[in-house]
Amino acid sequence: MVIDALLLQLGYNATLVAVGAMLLGVAAGMTGSFLYLRKRALVSDAISHATLPGVGLAFIVMVALGADGRNLPGLLLGSALSAWAGLLCLGWLVRRTRLAEDAAIGAVLSVFFGFGIVLLTVIQTMSSGRQAGLENFLLGSTAGMLRMDALVIAGGGALILLAIFILRRPMLEVAFDPEYAAARGLNVDRVDLAMMGLVMAVTVVGLKIVGLILIVALLIIPSVAARFWTDRADHVVLIGGILGGLAGYTGAAISAAVPNVPTGPIIVLIAFGLFALSLLFAPGRGVMAALVRHLRFQHRVHLRQGLLALAQAQQIYEPRTLRLLRRAGLARPDGVATEAGRARAARALRDEKRWEIVRTDPAHEAAAAFYDGLTDIDAVLTRDQIAEIDRRIGSPQGVSA
Amino acid sequence: MGAEFVPLSLPPILIGTFAAIACALPGNFLLLRRQALIGDAISHVVLPGIVAAFLVTGTISTGPMLIGAMVAAVLTVILIELVRRLGNIEPGAAMGVVFTAMFAGGVLLLELSDTSSVHLDVQHALYGNLESLIWLDATGWGSLLDAQALRYLPVELPRIAITLVAVALFMAVLWRPLKISTFDEGFARTLGLPTGLIGLSLVTVAALAAVAAFDAVGSIIVIAMFICPPAAARMMTNRLERQVAWSVLFATLSAVLGYVLAGYGPLWLGGQDAVSAAGMIATVSGVILGIAALYGPCRSRTGAPEGA
Amino acid sequence: MLELASTDGHVASDTARAQSPLAVRGMTVSYGEKPAVFSVDMTVKAGSMTAIIGPNGAGKSTLLKACLGIVKPLSGQVEVMGRPLAEMRAKIAYVPQRASVDWDFPTRVIDVVLMGLYREVGLLGRLRGAHIDRARACLDRVGMVAFADRQIGQLSGGQQQRVFLARALAQEADLYLLDEPFAGVDAATEKAIIAVLKSLKAEGKTVVAVHHDLATVGDYFDHVFMINVRRIAEGPVATAFTAETLQEAYGGRLAAAQVDQISAALA
Numbered sequence: 001m002v003i004d005a006l007l008l009q010l011g012y013n014a015t016l017v018a019v020g021a022m023l024l025g026v027a028a029g030m031t032g033s034f035l036y037l038r039k040r041a042l043v044s045d046a047i048s049h050a051t052l053p054g055v056g057l058a059f060i061v062m063v064a065l066g067a068d069g070r071n072l073p074g075l076l077l078g079s080a081l082s083a084w085a086g087l088l089c090l091g092w093l094v095r096r097t098r099l100a101e102d103a104a105i106g107a108v109l110s111v112f113f114g115f116g117i118v119l120l121t122v123i124q125t126m127s128s129g130r131q132a133g134l135e136n137f138l139l140g141s142t143a144g145m146l147r148m149d150a151l152v153i154a155g156g157g158a159l160i161l162l163a164i165f166i167l168r169r170p171m172l173e174v175a176f177d178p179e180y181a182a183a184r185g186l187n188v189d190r191v192d193l194a195m196m197g198l199v200m201a202v203t204v205v206g207l208k209i210v211g212l213i214l215i216v217a218l219l220i221i222p223s224v225a226a227r228f229w230t231d232r233a234d235h236v237v238l239i240g241g242i243l244g245g246l247a248g249y250t251g252a253a254i255s256a257a258v259p260n261v262p263t264g265p266i267i268v269l270i271a272f273g274l275f276a277l278s279l280l281f282a283p284g285r286g287v288m289a290a291l292v293r294h295l296r297f298q299h300r301v302h303l304r305q306g307l308l309a310l311a312q313a314q315q316i317y318e319p320r321t322l323r324l325l326r327r328a329g330l331a332r333p334d335g336v337a338t339e340a341g342r343a344r345a346a347r348a349l350r351d352e353k354r355w356e357i358v359r360t361d362p363a364h365e366a367a368a369a370f371y372d373g374l375t376d377i378d379a380v381l382t383r384d385q386i387a388e389i390d391r392r393i394g395s396p397q398g399v400s401a
Numbered sequence: 402m403g404a405e406f407v408p409l410s411l412p413p414i415l416i417g418t419f420a421a422i423a424c425a426l427p428g429n430f431l432l433l434r435r436q437a438l439i440g441d442a443i444s445h446v447v448l449p450g451i452v453a454a455f456l457v458t459g460t461i462s463t464g465p466m467l468i469g470a471m472v473a474a475v476l477t478v479i480l481i482e483l484v485r486r487l488g489n490i491e492p493g494a495a496m497g498v499v500f501t502a503m504f505a506g507g508v509l510l511l512e513l514s515d516t517s518s519v520h521l522d523v524q525h526a527l528y529g530n531l532e533s534l535i536w537l538d539a540t541g542w543g544s545l546l547d548a549q550a551l552r553y554l555p556v557e558l559p560r561i562a563i564t565l566v567a568v569a570l571f572m573a574v575l576w577r578p579l580k581i582s583t584f585d586e587g588f589a590r591t592l593g594l595p596t597g598l599i600g601l602s603l604v605t606v607a608a609l610a611a612v613a614a615f616d617a618v619g620s621i622i623v624i625a626m627f628i629c630p631p632a633a634a635r636m637m638t639n640r641l642e643r644q645v646a647w648s649v650l651f652a653t654l655s656a657v658l659g660y661v662l663a664g665y666g667p668l669w670l671g672g673q674d675a676v677s678a679a680g681m682i683a684t685v686s687g688v689i690l691g692i693a694a695l696y697g698p699c700r701s702r703t704g705a706p707e708g709a
Numbered sequence: 710m711l712e713l714a715s716t717d718g719h720v721a722s723d724t725a726r727a728q729s730p731l732a733v734r735g736m737t738v739s740y741g742e743k744p745a746v747f748s749v750d751m752t753v754k755a756g757s758m759t760a761i762i763g764p765n766g767a768g769k770s771t772l773l774k775a776c777l778g779i780v781k782p783l784s785g786q787v788e789v790m791g792r793p794l795a796e797m798r799a800k801i802a803y804v805p806q807r808a809s810v811d812w813d814f815p816t817r818v819i820d821v822v823l824m825g826l827y828r829e830v831g832l833l834g835r836l837r838g839a840h841i842d843r844a845r846a847c848l849d850r851v852g853m854v855a856f857a858d859r860q861i862g863q864l865s866g867g868q869q870q871r872v873f874l875a876r877a878l879a880q881e882a883d884l885y886l887l888d889e890p891f892a893g894v895d896a897a898t899e900k901a902i903i904a905v906l907k908s909l910k911a912e913g914k915t916v917v918a919v920h921h922d923l924a925t926v927g928d929y930f931d932h933v934f935m936i937n938v939r940r941i942a943e944g945p946v947a948t949a950f951t952a953e954t955l956q957e958a959y960g961g962r963l964a965a966a967q968v969d970q971i972s973a974a975l976a
Contacts, residue, residue: 114683217501373747
């Protein structure tokens, strides 16, 4: 059943929803990446919660005008307008008052959301009495989705992708280094505004599928996961899009195939699974890789410190250093160097001595910047340079036995 | 004030007020520590905590559920810190990853398990049901002295009252360490203060307040009260002690005014039914913040270093 | 045995360490995977005014923070008057970098100084008039008593630095550790701060400060600890603050003319 769904065998509507969710996921993953690189990930939280009053007001207005309150484009337009209002409030609080951005985000999201809930209860009791089903916007629901709605979502996702494609260069530059971008003549405020516009568009389009509480997840999680795999900003955006699309598509398919599995939460949980995998196993920035690297690093520090202490006949106080030296066969349990230990210690000391020359000599300034007590000198200088330095040290004065 | 005030309105007003103050108190420090959104994160994970507790115990008794919510909240805080440190991710993004995923997990569990027989749903989690916390055994103000009637007070009232006392006690006892470590963490450590532990206990107390308040009034109030009253109070004064006092005042004002407006506002406007009290309380707190941000005497920044 | 030819020959004996107000042994601190401080030994002389100097990114502040337990070292020990740091906290006062806190914090100048009395007043002890008087006296010593009731955000950079110094004075410690106390302050503040530090020295206290203005080292301090990831030199200004040690610590970053100028000023 799940396989059928993944292979788009569940009928036209389910297929449309899956494709729509995938497009939404890609758009959210990419937009979220820009936002994350700009270090404003949680702004999306404020934007998404701020859509609720707009949904309620749009419903009320449409009913008052005698139209069907559940008209999706109308509701989405309303949500976009109130998200915009929320964004304006957020910007005003941050610029005009002493509130930090996180507090302003929290204030906007809770107040707009609270007001939205008030409106929902108003609608529940409205004399027109029709069951609005607006609660579905909280958590999203694809059950019983109209074909028209699915088309709106798929079309909206595609439009957002097009906008990202057009705006990608300025957004990358601003996300990477806003000051430099401004110096180059980019209007940073306007690019930021466009970025927020995209976030808003993603939120609005995603309301129906994942709901306003969870759309934040789709904006944040794929981009954070993508960051583990690369240090290049444009690749973060690309990978964020791929991960988001993957989560959207698989989630929608599973939800269509398995009864009672709501679309929004399953999409988010799949995205989180991808994040967890990235966090743990990504090469370079992943936890496993970092752990291995850190242990090796500690090992090197202790060993090097121990060798230098041996070379200068100092006592070793750190039990760990002594243990590592002993295990490497460089020292005896009482802290006295073995034959091999003496040789290694002499080499370490000679390296240290060479570094000293490098660091005093202005000609070697570039190389001297690499000094951190651990870097091997042959990694920085050529053999000829080292030979030249050794000449300056002169053997008898430098290493006396 | 009619005779129906005590049975119908007094308990929800008191519960709402106590909940608002219990959240606003730690909110002051969360605001200054740039952790304002911790309240947001905590209130999102209360639902999964409750659902998990229900699935484990199989009953809908309050005790295990509150414990489940508490565990989920503390777990979230630890997870956020873990993700932030392990992944070297900025705090906001780490928070966003963790609490949305936990919330999604809670909703999924709820939908997949058979909870149709019990009153446990997402909407209740969001707006609570402040309006239903009535005291039917009361007949008027005299009932406040009637031991028989007092026994049938809505159980949420003593619960949130005890929580408020606990939160206030915590703040009073740890006031100095909290203040010093919030202002200058490095200096606090040189005094030998366990700054990590202080931070964790603050968040734990915030979680306690959130869980107890959530049980009575839903999560919207919780998020709004963590942030709006302290933020508005920050615009009123440049002294922490006074800021806390203002935040208590604003929290009380939001709760009372919000409840009254939700209950009677629609009637004044010609409607028949009350609107969500929780939503209205959050709205009022936002209006107060807006007014403070426009006219508060200390609304703009002073701390920008002036060069030399 | 092998001997490091370039060290200043300053190898502190165990008794010197035990008497030192601040002794560090084999300290390595690293952020990420590059040591900021590598295998450093330091023995501060009692009653001295010691400047920790070195180029940008040489690990000066990191060393100071590791001495105070603010950052956790990868390896190494800190001893204060021959005892572990944890037992001796009451003897140490610390002046952090001004930029390390949020000056928008809602509190007054006098409240910041009173934080220095925390170890005395404790969790719930009452702040008495005597405490307030002491805090005001400390503010007076740095010329800030007129600002006692101001909100801290309204102060200039130099005034903020003086408030931090007053807080350290309130701690009535034996060892004062300061992180770049002269960074970004006006000339009057610099003078006021150095006067207070010299009076502390006259009272027999020990002062250790991270310092970056090489031109004033000789005027302000009597000892230097020169660091660039590793210890370069340590001792009285006359022997440890020389053209050679400067060259080694700063490498090409210090123009030869500057070195000449400094050594001329010292001579």
